[in-house]
Amino acid sequence: MIFFSRTVKGQAREDNRDALGALFDGVRGVFVIADGTSRPGSGDLARTLTNHLIxxxxxxxxxxxxxxxxxxxALLLRGLMQDAHASLYSNGFEGSASYLVAVVVAGFLAVAYEGDCCAGVVMSGGTVSWLTAPHCLANWRRDRSHRQLATDSGRHHISRCFKARKQPDPEIVTRAMGKGEKLVLATDGFWADLSDMVQARLLEADWTAAPEVDDDASWIVVQMPA
Incomplete structure (x- = not known):
């Protein structure tokens, strides 16, 4: 299993409120991506949440x-989120964040998420087949593609996330992972603000040019062995 990650600060903010975390211990890969909201303290929350979960x-x-x-x-991930909520908010953290935790182990993928961080499989030609549906006002029927949501201002109104006054209730998505498949985990700054062509370029490890984005854009690419 090979992976790489990148994050780019958006021009609309003074600080990058995205956070990334990853580990591979020879058996499993554990990957976390979090996107702090505009609420005060959300950037620190996203970074601490990511480290805590790993x-x-x-x-x-x-x-x-x-x-x-x-x-x-699934049981382990739900327990992780409950403990993270109790630990972080009891220790004075503020703000809120979208999050996604992905585990690749024993030939399958398990994803736990709330908000608009998304997971997908990279198809031939570099297009992404997204596996998770964003939790946002624009997708309340859960019947719209990511490209359709990208042009709807309602996508900025998150309907589920990691926040103080609500216990985490992650949606769980699982699927088998085939040999040679490529997985991408991304914040909305990546899947919504960048064109399919730019996304395809950035999914290659040797593409180093940074895109110009208003929102922070972060992504993790995981390549399964052939």
């Missing part, structure tokens, strides 16, 4: 928790 996942495995099946991973 570290806590490793700690739970060391304690004997299993991730050998889709059901056990």
């Amino acid at each position: 570290n806590d996942y490793q700690n739970r495995l060391a304690q004997g928790f299993s991730d050998s099946s889709r059901e056990s991973v």
Whole structure:
């Protein structure tokens, strides 16, 4: 398994409120992407949440928790989010964030998410087949493509996210991962603000040019072994 990640600060903000985290221990890959909202403290929250989830996942495995099946991973991820919520907000963090946690292990992918961070599989030609539907006002019927949502201002109104007054309730998506498949995890600054052509270029590890974006854009690319 090979992976790389990139983040680009948007021109509309003074700071980058996206956060990325990844680990591969020889058996599994654990990947986290978070996008802080405009609320004060959200950038710090996104970064701390990302680090917390990566570290806590490793700690739970060391304690004997299993991730050998889709059901056990889903249970583990829900527990991670509950503990992160209790820990971070009891320690004075403010703000809110969209988040997505992806685990690739034992030939399958499990994703837990709330908000508009998305996971997809890269098809031939570099186009992305998105696996997750954003939680936003523009997609309340959950029947619109990412390209349709990209032009709707309602996509900026997030309907679910990591926030103080609501316990996490992540949507879980699972699928088998085939040999040689390429996975992408991205914030809305990537999937909504960049054209399909620019996305395809940025999904290549040797493409180093940074796109010009208003919103922060971040993405993780995971290449499965052939």
